[in-house]
Amino acid sequence: MLWSAVGVLFDGFAYGMLLFLLSVGLSVTLGMMNFVNLAHCTFAAVGGYCTVTVVNRLGWPFLAALPLAFVAGAAASVLLERLLFRRLYRATDLDQCLVTIGVAFMSIAAFAWFYSTEPQSARPPEYLLGSFELMGRNFGVYRIFLAVTGLVITGLLVYSLEQTRFGARIRAAVDNQRMARGLGIDVDRAFLYTFGLGGGLAGLGGALSIEVIGLESTLPLSVILVYVLIVVAVGGLGSIRGSLVAAIVLGITDTAGKYYFPWLGAFLIYLVMVALLMWRPLGLFGKR
Amino acid sequence: MKKLLVATAIAAAFGSAHAQQTVKIGMPLTLSGQFADAASQMLNGAKTYMKMHGDTVAGKKIELITKDVGGPAPDVAKRLSQELVVRDNVDILAGYVLTPNAMAAGDVSAEAKKFMVVMNAATSVVITKSPYMIRTSVTLPQVMETFGTWAATKGKIKQSYTMVTDYGPGHDSENAFTSAFKAAGGNIAGSVRFPVANPDFSAFVQRAKDIGPESIFIFIPGGAQPAALGKAMAERGIDKQKTKVLGSGETTAEAALKSMGDTALDIITAWHYDYMSANPLNQKFVKEYNAVSGGRNPDFFSIGGYDGMHAIYETLKKTKGNTDAEAMIGAAKGLKWESPRGPMMIDPETRDVVQNVYIRRVQKVKGELVNVVFDTIPMVKDPAGERRKQGAAKK
Numbered sequence: 001m002l003w004s005a006v007g008v009l010f011d012g013f014a015y016g017m018l019l020f021l022l023s024v025g026l027s028v029t030l031g032m033m034n035f036v037n038l039a040h041c042t043f044a045a046v047g048g049y050c051t052v053t054v055v056n057r058l059g060w061p062f063l064a065a066l067p068l069a070f071v072a073g074a075a076a077s078v079l080l081e082r083l084l085f086r087r088l089y090r091a092t093d094l095d096q097c098l099v100t101i102g103v104a105f106m107s108i109a110a111f112a113w114f115y116s117t118e119p120q121s122a123r124p125p126e127y128l129l130g131s132f133e134l135m136g137r138n139f140g141v142y143r144i145f146l147a148v149t150g151l152v153i154t155g156l157l158v159y160s161l162e163q164t165r166f167g168a169r170i171r172a173a174v175d176n177q178r179m180a181r182g183l184g185i186d187v188d189r190a191f192l193y194t195f196g197l198g199g200g201l202a203g204l205g206g207a208l209s210i211e212v213i214g215l216e217s218t219l220p221l222s223v224i225l226v227y228v229l230i231v232v233a234v235g236g237l238g239s240i241r242g243s244l245v246a247a248i249v250l251g252i253t254d255t256a257g258k259y260y261f262p263w264l265g266a267f268l269i270y271l272v273m274v275a276l277l278m279w280r281p282l283g284l285f286g287k288r
Numbered sequence: 289m290k291k292l293l294v295a296t297a298i299a300a301a302f303g304s305a306h307a308q309q310t311v312k313i314g315m316p317l318t319l320s321g322q323f324a325d326a327a328s329q330m331l332n333g334a335k336t337y338m339k340m341h342g343d344t345v346a347g348k349k350i351e352l353i354t355k356d357v358g359g360p361a362p363d364v365a366k367r368l369s370q371e372l373v374v375r376d377n378v379d380i381l382a383g384y385v386l387t388p389n390a391m392a393a394g395d396v397s398a399e400a401k402k403f404m405v406v407m408n409a410a411t412s413v414v415i416t417k418s419p420y421m422i423r424t425s426v427t428l429p430q431v432m433e434t435f436g437t438w439a440a441t442k443g444k445i446k447q448s449y450t451m452v453t454d455y456g457p458g459h460d461s462e463n464a465f466t467s468a469f470k471a472a473g474g475n476i477a478g479s480v481r482f483p484v485a486n487p488d489f490s491a492f493v494q495r496a497k498d499i500g501p502e503s504i505f506i507f508i509p510g511g512a513q514p515a516a517l518g519k520a521m522a523e524r525g526i527d528k529q530k531t532k533v534l535g536s537g538e539t540t541a542e543a544a545l546k547s548m549g550d551t552a553l554d555i556i557t558a559w560h561y562d563y564m565s566a567n568p569l570n571q572k573f574v575k576e577y578n579a580v581s582g583g584r585n586p587d588f589f590s591i592g593g594y595d596g597m598h599a600i601y602e603t604l605k606k607t608k609g610n611t612d613a614e615a616m617i618g619a620a621k622g623l624k625w626e627s628p629r630g631p632m633m634i635d636p637e638t639r640d641v642v643q644n645v646y647i648r649r650v651q652k653v654k655g656e657l658v659n660v661v662f663d664t665i666p667m668v669k670d671p672a673g674e675r676r677k678q679g680a681a682k683k
Contacts, residue, residue, distance in 0.1 A: 004498065011490050109320075116584060117325035119512040121547030131523050138497075140490070140523035211519065213487035214512030214547065218322055223485035258491035266483040 007137040008256050014143035016251025017150025018212060021205030023228040023235075024157070024243045025077075025198020031238020031286075032174040033191055035089060036096040039080070039103040040202055040228060042220040046107075047073040047203025048210050049115055055122040062124040066207055073203015074196040081195045086188075104220040111217035120215045122207075142211055149208065153201065154244055161240070170194055174238070230269065234276050236286025245284055249276075310349045311604065311611055314372030315383035316393065321359040325511065326385045326589045330407050332581040333593025334382075337601075340576050345601045346609035353378060357389055365389035369396040379611035380405065382596055385589065387411040387456060394418040403603070403616040407596040408589055411460060412672035415640045420613040422620050422639045424599050424632075425592035426560045428457055429464045429672040431536060432507070434645045434665050435558035436468030439503070439534060442663065443556070443647075447477050448534070449501035451492060453508050454481035461507035461536065464672075469505075477501040486513070489520040497524050503532035506539050510587070514544035522551030532556060537659075540650050542585055545657045552657055555650045560643050561591045561629040562659045570628035595627050599634065631667065638673040 026040040047069035054060040054068060080103065088096050123129075128145050131138040161167035172180040173190040181187055206219070213224070231250060235242030250269050257268030276284065315334075317327035331354065343350045353376050355368040365384070372378045373396060381397055382405040384390035390409035394417025397404035406414060406423040412430075415423055439445045448469060452458035458481065466476055478499055480492055496504055504526075508514055518539075526533065537559030538544070545552050563574050563585045573594065577586045586594075599620060604611070606619035622636035632643040645668045648659035 004494075007494065008491065011494070015488055015490075112324060116582075117328060118584065119325075119515060119543045119547070121515060121543070123547070123549060129522070131525050133525065138494075138523065138525045142523065143490075209487075212516065214516045216512045217324075222487075224487060227487075254488070255491045259495050262480040262492060262495060266486060 012252030012255035016248035020247035023231040042107040043199040043202035044206030047206035051207040069207035074200030077199020236283025239285035242285030314378030319356040329589040330593035333590035337597035362392035366392035369393040407592040424595040432464035433468040440472035440474035447502040506535040515547035518548035528554040573628040
């Protein structure tokens with residue numbers, strides 16, 4: 001019984017790490033830049049399709065495709081930010097929602113056009129597949145890989161935002177735009193980098209998620225977007241720590257709910273979301 | 289000059305209206321949204337048939353008119369079917385990927401007296417919605433009850449744990465498999481239903497593994513989910529020698545097999561069509577289909593579309609091009625033909641599809657994963673339709 005709980009905790013944790021990668025970018029852009037980007041999962045799909053292309057058509061190894069997925073997600077988000085989104089930073093929430101959801105729909109059609117509506121896959125190398133058994137429980141190798149990758153990325157993110165000059169600029173630009181401008185910080189550029197970073201992480205998340213949830217052209221507006229929005233809301237806008245904790249809590253709740261109370265289905269995480277938001281309306285680590 | 293132009297235009301308009309030389313087939317399909325892939329496969333199946341057999345039959349030109357329903361939306365499907373009848377003057381309604389859409393459109397067929405061909409929608413009761421309707425796909429009880437009986441008798445399986453998606457067809461499959469399996473002496477160790485939108489299956493699979501049944505029965509819609517479920521099973525280390533995995537055709541469809549890899553080996557499924565089937569008619573169909581679809585292989589949606597067009601062509605031949613619904617349904621009843629899937633027939637009483645159910649096992653053939661047929665249950669009627677018939681006879 002206890003040992004089955006360890007298995008559930010581990011699975012939930014790995015799943016949470018995946019949700020964290022997918023959602024942290026949205027949390028940052030929504031919280032810091034006040035921009036409601038419902039097209040966030042489009043970047044994940046860009047990363048996913050990029051991986052599928054280079055792995056299946058060009059024969060790249062799966063691991064080499066991951067950095068490329070990051071770059072592709074980042075490039076797509078930077079492009080959209082420059083062309084479209086930056087004009088909307090001062091627009092109303094509704095306008096932002098409408099434009100970004102339109103972008104998401106268009107991206108779905110574009111993926112369907114170029115890759116057909118068929119589900120895609122990109123197989124990781126054999127040593128990342130399968131599982132090993134420990135006291136009668138199976139631990140998936142790929143899930144361990146997910147958890148480790150997630151932790152490494154979190155470490156890098158926290159370090160670069162809190163310890164480097166680049167991070168200091170971004171934090172300054174976000175905390176007080178006018179003051180930052182007065183000090184000669186290029187706020188526009190800081191926002192662009194932030195956006196690119198968030199899109200890149202989503203792209204990486206999209207590539208990593210192929211092996212767990214598959215990849216279809218409808219990903220930008222699938223249930224994953226709902227999970228991502230829940231993570232952002234529960235974690236608190238703009239908080240990386242919040243997103244991390246919320247993603248892990250939701251990943252574990254979802255997995256535990258399906259294992260112990262399957263008749264509740266996927267409903268449990270919505271209950272948990274409501275409970276958490278009633279307790280802390282601004283999210284676990286939300287400041288505003 | 290201008291007058292002449294106007295006159296020509298009017299003449300042309302009249303000309304096309306009175307020249308009843310075309311038969312229009314209206315197809316409301318889910319061309320966008322979650323079920324877009326199913327609709328495009330079905331449409332390609334229909335187009336392949338027209339490419340192979342020409343677009344003229346009984347002296348009439350066949351024209352397809354498609355509309356996008358967008359998803360499971362019965363009201364939209366009904367409205368579009370009405371528009372097709374009233375505005376586009378279609379003679380035949382066809383297509384219908386999803387049960388709710390086909391149910392709603394059945395009313396239109398019944399009231400407007402239009403021949404209707406359901407090319408997928410697999411819930412048994414759909415066929416009762418219009419007396420002018422035939423079905424060329426499959427019904428869930430047809431496959432799942434047959435499978436349940438087979439598993440408990442020839443399959444020598446005594447115990448099963450069912451895992452189905454929590455929606456109409458999932459419930460129907462669960463009921464059909466469970467009731468037939470129990471009636472043939474099997475027992476059910478437990479059951480679980482997945483949410484429709486479920487990205488991660490590991491927890492469900494872990495639970496099944498911990499219960500440790502002799503077999504697991506799966507019903508899950510096509511798309512990305514079968515692969516995700518298959519991967520979860522591989523990761524959890526479900527040993528198929530100890531726990532047999534049973535499923536419908538979607539579980540081991542082409543895309544699912546590709547992304548599952550060798551972990552798909554030994555999964556046993558019951559289904560009515562597979563594109564790898566060796567019969568020459570099928571090989572020809574697949575070749576033509578690849579040309580139409582741009583390299584994509586056909587699936588059960590495609591074969592539903594293909595055979596649906598065949599039924600329309602053969603019916604029109606029998607009625608000599610008459611599209612009156614009474615004449616067409618009369619001609620369609622009892623229609624028999626060789627399809628790429630094998631022999632099939634339109635039941636003269638229930639108007640439903642009668643066909644072989646194939647029991648297949650995933651094996652490696654020349655380095656490729658294939659659903660290899662190892663048992664065939666010939667010419668199965670829809671058991672639920674038969675029960676309805678008996679019920680009606682009693683009254």
